[in-house]
Amino acid sequence: MANYIPFQIIRDHLATFFHKVVSLVNPYNEITIHEYCGEYMNRDELYAASQAYLSSTCSSRARKLKADLSEESDKPSVTIDDYEEVIDTFRGVRVWWCACMRLPNSQTMISFYPSQDQRKYYRLTFHKHHRKLVEDEYLNHILREGRDVTVRKRIRKLFTNNPSSDWNGYGGSLWSHVVFEHPSTFDTLAMDPKKKREIIDDLVTFREGKEYYKKIGKAWKRGYLLYGPPGTGKSSMIAAIANFMEYDVYDLELTAVKTNTELRKIFIETTGKSIIVIEDIDCSIDITGKRKEKEEKDDDETDKRLPQMEEKDENNKLTLSGILNFIDGLWSACGGERIVIFTTNHVDKLDPALIRRGRMDMHIQMSNCTFEAFKVLAKNYLGILEHDLFDTIQTLLSEVNISPADVAEGLMLKDSRNEDVGACLMNLIRVIEAAKEEATKKAQQKLAAQENKKSSKEESSIVRPLDLEEKNSKDELAP
Numbered sequence: 444m445a446n447y448i449p450f451q452i453i454r455d456h457l458a459t460f461f462h463k464v465v466s467l468v469n470p471y472n473e474i475t476i477h478e479y480c481g482e483y484m485n486r487d488e489l490y491a492a493s494q495a496y497l498s499s500t501c502s503s504r505a506r507k508l509k510a511d512l513s514e515e516s517d518k519p520s521v522t523i524d525d526y527e528e529v530i531d532t533f534r535g536v537r538v539w540w541c542a543c544m545r546l547p548n549s550q551t552m553i554s555f556y557p558s559q560d561q562r563k564y565y566r567l568t569f570h571k572h573h574r575k576l577v578e579d580e581y582l583n584h585i586l587r588e589g590r591d592v593t594v595r596k597r598i599r600k601l602f603t604n605n606p607s608s609d610w611n612g613y614g615g616s617l618w619s620h621v622v623f624e625h626p627s628t629f630d631t632l633a634m635d636p637k638k639k640r641e642i643i644d645d646l647v648t649f650r651e652g653k654e655y656y657k658k659i660g661k662a663w664k665r666g667y668l669l670y671g672p673p674g675t676g677k678s679s680m681i682a683a684i685a686n687f688m689e690y691d692v693y694d695l696e697l698t699a700v701k702t703n704t705e706l707r708k709i710f711i712e713t714t715g716k717s718i719i720v721i722e723d724i725d726c727s728i729d730i731t732g733k734r735k736e737k738e739e740k741d742d743d744e745t746d747k748r749l750p751q752m753e754e755k756d757e758n759n760k761l762t763l764s765g766i767l768n769f770i771d772g773l774w775s776a777c778g779g780e781r782i783v784i785f786t787t788n789h790v791d792k793l794d795p796a797l798i799r800r801g802r803m804d805m806h807i808q809m810s811n812c813t814f815e816a817f818k819v820l821a822k823n824y825l826g827i828l829e830h831d832l833f834d835t836i837q838t839l840l841s842e843v844n845i846s847p848a849d850v851a852e853g854l855m856l857k858d859s860r861n862e863d864v865g866a867c868l869m870n871l872i873r874v875i876e877a878a879k880e881e882a883t884k885k886a887q888q889k890l891a892a893q894e895n896k897k898s899s900k901e902e903s904s905i906v907r908p909l910d911l912e913e914k915n916s917k918d919e920l921a922p
């Protein structure tokens with residue numbers, strides 16, 4: 444024992460000395476990034492980001508790779524295998540990455556959780572001259588890029604706050620979700636190409652605007668109001684935006700929300716890089732004119748009520764001001780990169796406060812099928828850019844209002860093996876002609892009804908002698 448203590452001291456001194464000598468000779472520094480960290484051994488975000496970054500940026504340079512399928516992705520991901528060293532270059536500076544593993548101290552212990560025993564980590568090696576660059580900039584670069592890759596690779600989800608039994612809701616969450624797999628894209632969306640370009644440009648500016656929003660002191664969010672008749676592609680546009688931006692979609696069913704407080708909680712559970720959608724906002728809740736009603740009520744009752752009471756009442760129901768708060772007030776508190784979209788068939792029914800610029804930044808009218816929109820549908824459904832029947836269809840479309848949904852239905856092949864393109868276009872012509880006939884009939888009926896109304900009005904304004912006699916006798920009887 445007496446010999447043991449001096450031996451240990453000598454060994455420690457030797458180890459320190461050895462390190463000193465090595466660091467004098469070795470011009471390289473190392474940083475290790477462990478998979479699990481902290482008191483509760485949480486998975487380290489920098490480790491996850493490094494893994495994503497390396498698999499997307501450096502795996503092509505590695506010879507030994509490994510593949511896996513994580514729960515959060517629908518594609519196998521290939522990453523660099525353990526102990527395979529890869530080189531990355533940042534601002535002309537070379538760094539070396541290596542995935543390493545520290546084996547358990549005791550081999551005799553049996554564990555059902557190998558990942559807890561085998562501590563994985565990345566070793567990042569670089570020249571000591573570049574230490575500042577690595578610490579101050581490169582690691583942040585890894586974190587940012589790695590997070591982006593993770594977001595891009597994840598399975599996107601469609602959330603709803605009004606779940607049916609087969610949706611996945613966990614841990615008392617107010618949202619349930621399914622995998623979001625809508626095929627709509629801007630390429631398949633039939634609308635005026637100029638308008639489409641404007642929307643895409645607006646989305647790109649928004650996506651790249653993090654610093655700009657920060658600079659001007661505004662929450663990083665954007666509101667779109669989509670309005671137009673049924674079947675003009677409002678829901679398809681939402682899916683196209685989600686696919687273009689690679690965002691999750693939160694389909695907020697307002698009728699399932701009872702109070703402002705609940706709305707607030709629901710909102711707080713949403714994450715960044717998402718679209719919050721309220722479809723048919725005019726039908727979801729009677730918010731039109733609710734403010735007016737409230738103002739009138741306030742005039743009568745303000746004196747009798749304490750302010751706290753009013754606030755409590757407000758929180759016990761869902762009100763327009765609750766929704767307005769939801770759209771702008773709370774955004775700033777919850778980080779950014781969210782898009783909110785309202786859809787409606789009746790834009791004129793909405794309270795102007797709800798859709799004013801700043802809340803709904805862009806008002807997008809989805810219109811009935813134009814010839815330009817038809818050409819997109821013909822390309823998508825039939826794979827054609829031109830046809831002899833296009834002229835006829837162009838003339839017909841200029842004469843009648845028909846939704847892209849109806850045109851799309853007319854273009855659907857009944858039997859994809861036998862039907863030819865001409866037959867499909869003829870079918871569409873029949874559909875448009877029927878719509879035209881229907882519209883003419885309706886217009887005639889409307890005209891006839893108006894004529895009837897007019898003539899009955901004229902009739903009632905002619906005062907007949909008999910009526911006068913009757914009126915006079917009534918006047919006499921009156922007290």
Ligand SMILES: Nc1ncnc2c1ncn2[C@@H]1O[C@H](COP(=O)(O)OP(=O)(O)OP(=O)(O)O)[C@@H](O)[C@H]1O
Nearest residue numbers: 631632633672673674675676677678679847848851
């Ligand atoms: N502009 C469009 N471009 C491509 N397809 C469209 C378009 N509009 C409608 N469709 C087709 O019609 C179907 C119905 O469209 P969608 O649900 O997007 O209409 P909507 O405007 O949301 O209707 P509603 O007001 O009834 O909710 C879609 O599945 C799509 O196939």
Ligand SMILES: [Mg+2]
Nearest residue numbers: 677678679722
């Ligand atoms: Mg819709």
